[in-house]
Amino acid sequence: MASKKNGKQTVKIESPVSIAATAAIVGPKEGDGPLRLYFDMIIDDELWGEKSWEKAESKIVKETFSRLLSKADKTTGDIDYVIAGDLLNQCIAANFGLRDSEIPFFGVFGACSTIAESMQLGTMLIDGGYADNVVALTSSHFCSAEKQFRFPLELGTQRPPTSQWTVTGSGAVLLTNQGSGPYITYLTTGKIVDMGIKDSNNMGAAMAPAAVDTIATHFKDTGLPIDYYDLIVTGDLGLVGKTICADLLKRHGFDISDRYNDCGVMIFDCKRQDVHSGGSGCACSATVFTGFIYHEIMKGNLNRVLFVPTGALMSTTSTQQGESIPAIAHAVSVERVLSS
Amino acid sequence: MYNIMTKKEYEKYAEKIAPKSNVVRNTARAFVVGGLICVVGQVITNLLKSKGYDMDDTSNLTALIMILIGIIFTGLNVYDELGKFAGAGSIVPITGFANSIVSPAMEFKSEGYIMGVGAKMFVIAGPVLVYGISASVVIGIIYYLLNF
Numbered sequence: 001m002a003s004k005k006n007g008k009q010t011v012k013i014e015s016p017v018s019i020a021a022t023a024a025i026v027g028p029k030e031g032d033g034p035l036r037l038y039f040d041m042i043i044d045d046e047l048w049g050e051k052s053w054e055k056a057e058s059k060i061v062k063e064t065f066s067r068l069l070s071k072a073d074k075t076t077g078d079i080d081y082v083i084a085g086d087l088l089n090q091c092i093a094a095n096f097g098l099r100d101s102e103i104p105f106f107g108v109f110g111a112c113s114t115i116a117e118s119m120q121l122g123t124m125l126i127d128g129g130y131a132d133n134v135v136a137l138t139s140s141h142f143c144s145a146e147k148q149f150r151f152p153l154e155l156g157t158q159r160p161p162t163s164q165w166t167v168t169g170s171g172a173v174l175l176t177n178q179g180s181g182p183y184i185t186y187l188t189t190g191k192i193v194d195m196g197i198k199d200s201n202n203m204g205a206a207m208a209p210a211a212v213d214t215i216a217t218h219f220k221d222t223g224l225p226i227d228y229y230d231l232i233v234t235g236d237l238g239l240v241g242k243t244i245c246a247d248l249l250k251r252h253g254f255d256i257s258d259r260y261n262d263c264g265v266m267i268f269d270c271k272r273q274d275v276h277s278g279g280s281g282c283a284c285s286a287t288v289f290t291g292f293i294y295h296e297i298m299k300g301n302l303n304r305v306l307f308v309p310t311g312a313l314m315s316t317t318s319t320q321q322g323e324s325i326p327a328i329a330h331a332v333s334v335e336r337v338l339s340s
Numbered sequence: 341m342y343n344i345m346t347k348k349e350y351e352k353y354a355e356k357i358a359p360k361s362n363v364v365r366n367t368a369r370a371f372v373v374g375g376l377i378c379v380v381g382q383v384i385t386n387l388l389k390s391k392g393y394d395m396d397d398t399s400n401l402t403a404l405i406m407i408l409i410g411i412i413f414t415g416l417n418v419y420d421e422l423g424k425f426a427g428a429g430s431i432v433p434i435t436g437f438a439n440s441i442v443s444p445a446m447e448f449k450s451e452g453y454i455m456g457v458g459a460k461m462f463v464i465a466g467p468v469l470v471y472g473i474s475a476s477v478v479i480g481i482i483y484y485l486l487n488f
Binding site: 051052053054147151152153154155156157158159160161162195196197202205208209212213216217239240243244247248251252277324 | 342343344345347348350351353354357358359360361366414417419420421422423424426427430431436439440442443444446447448450464
């Protein structure tokens with residue numbers, strides 16, 4: 001068995017891999033939410049001076065990336081790889097946003113779990129000795145996502161109460177083998193889980209079983225007690241998925257409810273901002289992590305966090321063909337100091 | 341896999357947890373707003389009649405004016421807000437039909453006037469037109485046969 005493997009789906013990162021810096025840019029609605037003070041920048045309007053939503057999303061990616069480098073005091077020459085992805089077909093937000101970066105690039109797709117997928121792969125690259133500095137980045141945009149997955153913005157329809165609001169923004173993480181924490185210690189890579197939910201307006205219910213599977217597997221693989229973590233945070237299950245996730249985990253004997261939250265619930269004030277079940281999209285978990293969670297760890301308010309972004313792996317074609325929604329969740333352990 | 345339910349059981353379980361739409365409130369809103377849109381139509385009809393238009397011209401002009409109103413309110417970014425409030429109350433009248441054509445036209449303008457506006461304009465109204473016209477043809481044939 002591979003020496004770094006720790007159980008069925010988990011790897012333990014032996015050489016210290018740190019998060020040297022993070023950056024987050026969000027849209028106006030997110031900037032009006034409860035986490036507004038944690039973001040690096042809030043854009044005033046969703047087009048941000050561009051001619052299309054897609055161009056605006058690429059611009060957000062580009063700006064988030066350059067802000068990350070300047071915060072970490074790095075140049076593009078210091079970065080070995082960028083691993084990035086988004087929700088748009090063929091990941092064009094990342095491809096176009098980073099096309100001038102001149103850095104070896106891996107485009108990845110894990111739907112809204114993409115930030116965890118890219119952080120896991122980046123950590124493995126560094127731990128394996130293939131890189132010193134890796135950037136993991138994702139983005140999503142409410143308008144471009146609505147255009148691709150749902151209806152035109154100006155169409156007068158009602159959203160069902162289980163629906164979620166795609167977060168506009170981008171979050172980026174700089175991983176390095178030279179930093180002094182916070183450290184990435186365990187990675188639990190999720191499997192594709194499909195419990196037969198077909199309603200693309202109820203992604204929380206579609207993704208919750210994947211989060212349950214990954215979180216339970218993480219604790220089984222590592223043997224860690226639940227109270228090892230101050231916070232266990234899923235990606236974008238929203239109010240409906242969060243309820244399901246906590247309930248199912250409890251039934252499996254993992255009662256995480258006193259230290260559990262969900263980025264989709266945290267990023268918006270669901271009632272006041274009229275987002276129904278909460279936020280979603282690649283940028284949901286990415287901006288909550290790079291904005292709020294990272295800063296709370298740096299301040300010492302959080303010591304150990306299990307970050308579990310979730311993704312719904314369907315397309316408009318599969319939905320129209322009546323397929324159910326496969327989902328995935330990846331877990332990343334982030335610790336402020338290394339336990340001896 | 342951590343699983344204690346079959347897919348069927350999970351579907352039922354998830355349905356139980358999901359919040360339900362407020363049917364009474366939504367129906368009441370649809371009734372009021374839909375009714376008000378019809379009142380606007382009726383006012384236009386009465387005005388046109390008082391100007392001396394005959395019944396055929398009056399109903400055609402009323403439909404045209406209502407479509408224009410739907411288009412303008414869509415362009416002003418108001419119709420989606422109305423739809424969010426009223427649901428079927430603003431979807432069913434002819435103003436809603438106008439909204440369903442203009443909103444994709446606006447959305448896909450970034451892909452150009454041919455493949456964007458032109459091709460995507462009927463992406464929502466298309467099925468309504470296809471099956472609406474097909475149904476009218478079928479009914480027309482039945483009507484013809486009954487009167488034969």
